[in-house]
Each structure stands twice: as C-alpha cells, then as structure tokens.
Amino acid sequence: SQGVHSFSMQILSGIPEIRTALRDLRGDCNVGLVPTMGALHAGHYSLVQAARQRCGVVVASIFVNPTQFAPNEDFSRYPRTLEEDCRILEAEGVDMVFTPTADMMYPPNASTFVEVAGVSERLDGASRPGHFRGVATVVAKLFHIVQPEFAFFGQKDAAQVAVLRQMVRDLNLPVELVVCPIVREPDGLAMSSRNRYLSADERRQALVLFRALEVGRTLAEQGEHRAANLLQAMTGTLQQEPAIRMDYAAVVDPDTLLPLEDVRSGALLAVAAYVGSTRLIDNILLPPSS
Numbered sequence: 001s002q003g004v005h006s007f008s009m010q011i012l013s014g015i016p017e018i019r020t021a022l023r024d025l026r027g028d029c030n031v032g033l034v035p036t037m038g039a040l041h042a043g044h045y046s047l048v049q050a051a052r053q054r055c056g057v058v059v060a061s062i063f064v065n066p067t068q069f070a071p072n073e074d075f076s077r078y079p080r081t082l083e084e085d086c087r088i089l090e091a092e093g094v095d096m097v098f099t100p101t102a103d104m105m106y107p108p109n110a111s112t113f114v115e116v117a118g119v120s121e122r123l124d125g126a127s128r129p130g131h132f133r134g135v136a137t138v139v140a141k142l143f144h145i146v147q148p149e150f151a152f153f154g155q156k157d158a159a160q161v162a163v164l165r166q167m168v169r170d171l172n173l174p175v176e177l178v179v180c181p182i183v184r185e186p187d188g189l190a191m192s193s194r195n196r197y198l199s200a201d202e203r204r205q206a207l208v209l210f211r212a213l214e215v216g217r218t219l220a221e222q223g224e225h226r227a228a229n230l231l232q233a234m235t236g237t238l239q240q241e242p243a244i245r246m247d248y249a250a251v252v253d254p255d256t257l258l259p260l261e262d263v264r265s266g267a268l269l270a271v272a273a274y275v276g277s278t279r280l281i282d283n284i285l286l287p288p289s290s
C-alpha cells in the first residue's frame with residue numbers, strides 16, 4: 001500500500017522458511033550472521049559491514065529476546081523499529097533478515113536452556129541474574145537455525161562476548177565469533193539502542209562512563225599497573241557525576257571476567273551505571289604492556 005516500502009531483501013519469520021531459503025542461497029559461500037534485537041545504530045552497521053567483507057551471504061536476525069530480560073526490566077518498552085531497521089539492513093547489503101516471533105523461538109513446551117556457568121554470573125550477569133542464560137540460549141538457537149560460519153558481535157557487550165566465546169568452546173559449535181570494536185558518538189558516548197531513552201540532561205550525564213574508562217586507560221598508559229589503583233580512579237570519576245548511580249566498575253580478565261591484580265598482561269576496564277532509569281554499559285580493552 002501507499003507509503004509502505006517494499007523490500008528486495010528477503011525478510012522471513014518462519015524457521016522452516018529461513019532454513020529452506022538458506023539452503024538455496026548458501027552454495028559454496030560462507031554465511032555470516034549478525035544477531036540483533038533491532039533498534040539499529042551505527043554499531044550494528046559496523047557488524048554488517050564486517051560480515052559483508054568476510055561472507056558471501058549475510059543474514060541479520062531481529063528478535064527482542066524475552067528470556068534475557070528480567071520481569072522488572074525494559075522488555076515491553078524496548079524500542080521496536082522493524083521497518084526502519086529493514087531499510088537500513090537492505091541498504092547495507094544484507095541478503096536475508098530473520099524476524100521470528102517469541103512463540104516460534106520458544107514454543108510453550110520448550111524446556112531446554114544453555115547455561116554457561118561461572119562467567120555468566122560476573123559483571124552484567126551479577127547485576128542481571130539469568131540474563132546470560134537467555135542470551136546463550138537464544139544465540140545457540142540462532143546458530144542452529146542459520147548455521148553460520150561466522151557470527152558478528154559488538155565489543156560493547158564485553159561480558160556477552162566472554163559468555164558466548166565460552167559457549168562456542170564448550171559446545172564445539174562450528175562457528176567463528178568476530179568481535180567488532182565499539183562505535184562511539186563524536187563525544188565518546190558508546191552507541192546503544194538504549195541511548196534513545198535518555199533525556200538531554202541524561203545524555204550529558206552519560207558521558208561520565210567513557211570519562212571514567214579514559215581515566216583508567218590514561219593511568220595505565222602512564223605506567224600504573226595495579227588494578228586497584230585504576231579501579232579507584234574509575235570509581236572516583238563516576239562519583240563526580242552525582243546524578244548517575246554506579247552499578248559496577250571493574251578491571252578484569254576479558255575471557256574469564258575475573259578481577260585482576262595487575263594489568264600488564266592486558267585487561268578489560270568495564271563500567272555500568274544507571275542514568276535516570278536507563279542502565280548503560282561501556283568498556284575499554286587494555287592491550288598487554290611490558
């Protein structure tokens with residue numbers, strides 16, 4: 001009808017349909033999967049671009065996964081912008097978009113979950129119990145449905161990356177994870193679908209997350225290698241913005257998410273804070289130094 005864009009890219013919501021369509025398209029090509037919850041931003045575009053560079057067929061999924069939200073979280077108000085997302089994905093050269101419904105992904109009798117013990121209880125997993133069980137389960141299902149050779153995730157969700165790497169290792173999944181750098185606004189704010197929730201004041205207050213990380217990085221570059229001192233400086237910086245509520249600041253091993261004492265062999269500096277009612281996260285990877 002008038003005003004409704006028609007897509008040449010395939011948009012499929014059924015699991016049998018996407019399987020059949022992929023069987024026809026795959027040929028000798030590598031398939032790349034970009035799993036998303038929609039509300040796409042430049043961070044997602046960079047994942048699609050990385051997928052295009054490596055893979056002959058690029059599939060994006062858009063699914064706001066109910067099992068990774070706790071009852072008190074923002075599942076029902078999470079931004080849903082399907083039409084706009086599909087326009088962007090088509091323009092970025094995606095071949096196929098998978099948009100299942102919750103009933104298709106979780107039929108009423110579904111009772112199997114993927115639990116990546118240990119790492120799932122750290123950082124965001126500590127603040128959001130059950131979150132990574134939902135993430136690991138839905139990503140494992142997407143891998144089985146799409147059977148990609150490569151799957152693309154953003155470094156913004158550093159704990160998610162650690163959980164999924166462990167899952168791929170533990171379950172011998174035949175997929176290579178490609179982790180793409182954080183994309184930032186010109187003033188440093190990490191791109192996030194949840195930035196849409198921020199008022200103008202909150203948008204300004206949110207900059208303290210990146211500032212805290214930069215303070216940590218600068219200290220490390222100046223030769224400070226004791227994690228406790230980096231952490232203290234990061235926490236002190238977050239406290240300079242009284243309008244936000246810190247959830248965590250951490251200096252950890254990027255694979256295990258366990259706290260480090262010394263950052264000379266590389267470290268993940270990570271922060272999470274509530275800005276108004278919006279929970280934001282950000283991080284920086286410190287490379288190994290001598």
Ligand code: PAF
Nearest residue numbers: 035036037065135138157
């Ligand atoms: O990072 C996200 O957007 C989600 O956690 C993911 C990986 C699509 C799983 O629902």
